[in-house]
Amino acid sequence: MIIDEDLGLSGSSTDKCSGFARLPSEVALAHVGIVLGLEVSRLARNNADWYRLLELCGVTDTLIGDNDGVYHPALFNDRLLLGLKGTMSEAELHIIRARLDGGIRNKAARGELRRGLPVGLVWGEQDGEVLFHPDEAVTGAIRTVFERFAEFGSARRVGLWFRSEGLSFPLQTMPAGMPGPIRWVTPTYHALHQILTNPVYAGAYTYGKTRYERYVDEQGVVKKRTRHLPLDQWSVLIRDHHPGFIDWATFEANQARLDSNTRPRPHQAGGAVREGSALLQGLATCGHCGRRLMVHYRGRNSAPGYHCAGKDIVDGRGQYCLNVGGMVIEQAVANAFLEAVTPAAVEATMLSVQQLQANHDAALSQWRLEVERTR
Secondary structure (H helix, E strand, O other), X not given: OOOOOOOOOOOOOOOOOHHHHHHHHHHHOOOOOEEEOOOHHHOOOOHHHHHHHHHHHHHOOOEEEEOOEEXXXXXXXXXXXXXHHHHHHHHHHHHHHHHHHHHHHHHHHOOOOOOOOOOOEXXXXXXXXXXXXXXXXXXXXXXXXXXXXXXXXOHHHHHHHHHHHOOOEEEEOOHHHOOOOEEEEOOOHHHHHHHHHOHHHXXXXXXXXXXXXXXXXXXXXXEEEEEEOOHHHOOEEEOOOOOOOOOHHHHHHHHHHHHHOOOOOOOOOOOOOOOOOOOOOOOOEOOOOOOEOEEXXXXXXXXXXEEEOHHHHHOOOOOOOEEEEOHHHXXXXXXXXXXXXXXXHHHHHHHHHHHHHHHHHHHHHHHHHHHHHHO
């Protein structure tokens, strides 16, 4: 019987090695007289699996033969020699992996390890050289993302702006680790969020942002998972490694802004403005207990109201700590706000006009690049 379905598979684990998994079962049933191989210690590069096979061969009087000789695992000397071969095979695998990882880490520490770059950046001819993409439409779309995020402060708002202007976004796949052709698609929130959180766009070279961990699932199978590490635990972080779309200070400010946009925990400020017409959503707090006021709407087109369920949470009485309409409160807040900003009203108007013009110019520039690319 020839077992060859494990060719090309790693012997470090027998989870996916169906050939080796079938071998111990046949040996245990005493269907095998001798196991032959060019180098039998490479059947399983894991000592636990190798010794299990030796134990079964010793019980069923099954011989093991390779190009060095024939062994009987039931004999102490042969079993000792086979065990030593298995240990050396496992050590060899560890040494090879350590040498490869060491070479990769040394090259990454110099910023010269070439890995997949995000869309908008390409590798140059020099060691570790990173350049902007030669297509101006691609770099213009990436710059527009950062410019609009600086204005809106929300990745979701940036995506809505792209959709409202009818602009497409470059997408580059990485088949087999090599950059593929660029496709222009409708931007998604995930794609925009990846651009805003990728330090490569800030001119930094990074390596070791993730870590592989082994765990046992509910079925008792050993699996691997990827865990993202915080910035202070990255293996390599070289700032100002190459020209970026933004600087590092802007990148850190963007991360802080994105973190604050998440839904805040109780008794904490922050959070991005969400759906609804309430002016004070996420801002107003209860004057009795200090909890954040929640917004409610009685109908589809009705005015908003604010309530606090503090009594329901604390005492379980099912009574609102506060329940008021929003019209009077919002009008008072709006009057106080306008009174405070009246001296800067002209400047605010000019700034608003400039922002509208900048949005128009940015969309027009992208459309001109779209037309040029189509031609």
